[in-house]
Amino acid sequence: MNFRSMVPVDVWRDLVDRGRRRTYPSNSVLLAQGESPDCVIALVDGLVKVVQSNESGDELTLTLRGPGEVLGEMGVLLGRPRSATVTAARRCTGIVLPAHAFRGYVERHRLETVIYQLTVERLNSHERLRADLAHLPPTGRVARVVSHLADEVGYPQGEAGLLVELGMPRTELATMAAMRRSSALVALGQLQSAGILTLGRRRLLITDMGHLRAVARGEELCGVKSSEDATPAM
CATH class of the missing domain: 2.60.120.10 (Jelly Rolls)
Incomplete structure (x- = not known):
């Protein structure tokens, strides 16, 4: 919106x-x-x-x-x-x-009225994000932030998925998720290993939105390789 x-x-x-x-x-x-x-x-x-x-x-x-x-x-x-x-x-x-x-x-x-509705929706979205982050595990936190950004600036790419242009280093997702950078990078790697998204330079391609939303709700992440294999390069 x-x-x-x-x-x-x-x-x-x-x-x-x-x-x-x-x-x-x-x-x-x-x-x-x-x-x-x-x-x-x-x-x-x-x-x-x-x-x-x-x-x-x-x-x-x-x-x-x-x-x-x-x-x-x-x-x-x-x-x-x-x-x-x-x-x-x-x-x-x-x-x-x-x-x-x-x-x-x-x-x-x-x-x-339009301005009021838009402002209230933005405030509610921010409050929901902060509330969700308070109880989610690390991978769920990153998934929740990525899901939020997909809603804000995601662009459909047909059958390929949904493209999210970050315009910033992936490590800044850590500050949005209120977690350490190293933990956020591991979580991103796990999401990629599970086939949920593909990491690019300052961009993400979400290939399984349903699975991403589920992890963002706190559900278990499926299909993850070892943490060593899942950790992305900076």
């Missing part, structure tokens, strides 16, 4: 037509945590990473977002500083709309 999927085509087009198109190189910052919300960005191409920092400076990758998302909308509507940093996981194209123009756009198309 993203903003574009929740509004009519002409409403999305109105947003795109009213803004200024801008290209963001890989690793560049689109929005910074704590900054004043002076605009929103409608993502029309690319992949972004949403990261939140705590008072100690530790960073947690919250999720990935793809085309069709509107970034920074809640800060603009509530008049509050940005709650997270959004960076380009790979080259992105966005439509930048000033805060006052976006507020007018929302009012003109009566999108308050």
